Amino acid sequence: MPEQPYFYEYLTGFEFLDLCGRLNGMDREAIRRRSVEMLARVRLSEAGNLAIRKYSKGMMQRLGLAQALLHDPELVILDEPMSGLDPMGRMDVRGIISDLKAAGRTVFFSSHIISDVEALCDRVILLDHGKKMAEGKVADLIGGEVRFVELVFSPPPPLEWLGAEDIPADRATRSGDALVVRAGDVEEANRWISRLGARGARLRSMTQARPHLEEIYVAHLARNGGSGACDDA
Secondary structure, X not given: OXXXXXOOOOOEHXXXXXXXXXXXXXXXXXXXXXXXXXXXXXXXXHHOOOEHHHOOHHHHHHHHHHHHHOOOOOEEEEEOOOXXXXXXXXXXXXXXXXXXXXXXXXXXXXXXXXXXXXXXXXXXXXXXXXXXXXXXXXXXXXXXXXXXXXXXXXXXXXXXXXXXXXXXXXXXXXXXXXXXXXXXXXXXXXXHHHHHHHOOOOEEEXXXXXXOHHHHHHHHHXXXXXXXXXXXX
């Protein structure tokens, strides 16, 4: 599926999928069954008999995805599959990609929306103007040093306890029935947990914040002098 798929606008959604199915050598019954399934999957069931020229950009993007999956391929190649979609459409496409992965299909897609890449992909290649900057498993690329450690205490301990234990007040934020304290690293977090715990504070959670893939990408751009104007992940 290209970023801007081409359609015969005088055809309806069903007629277009029928054409694509026959080009793929599918029999008529399989085309009919899969067309109904795929239009439903991309939320176009009610538009199946509507001429494509009346589709919005987002609807055409959904139809492009339906035709790419019509013949149940083992390898799916998608270029900017979420371009032009509203939040619900983006969520639908992420769900479809996740379902394909769970079914054992291989999905290769390019995107400028790096948060989608981080959420969906096992492996990534970061590009700038066609030049590879980095490649590897997402977990390895973002598994750098811990930026900070967020500690959540509930019920919130008195703020004077922080001062007594030399914990800077600007590192703490009241959030509902909890106190959120941000430590600089794991060693500092463990020290604060021990000190506040000795005073009776109850730790509800401890979360290590690491860089997002987008930050990794920007860092690679900065190191390599790239502009990011034609980037892809």
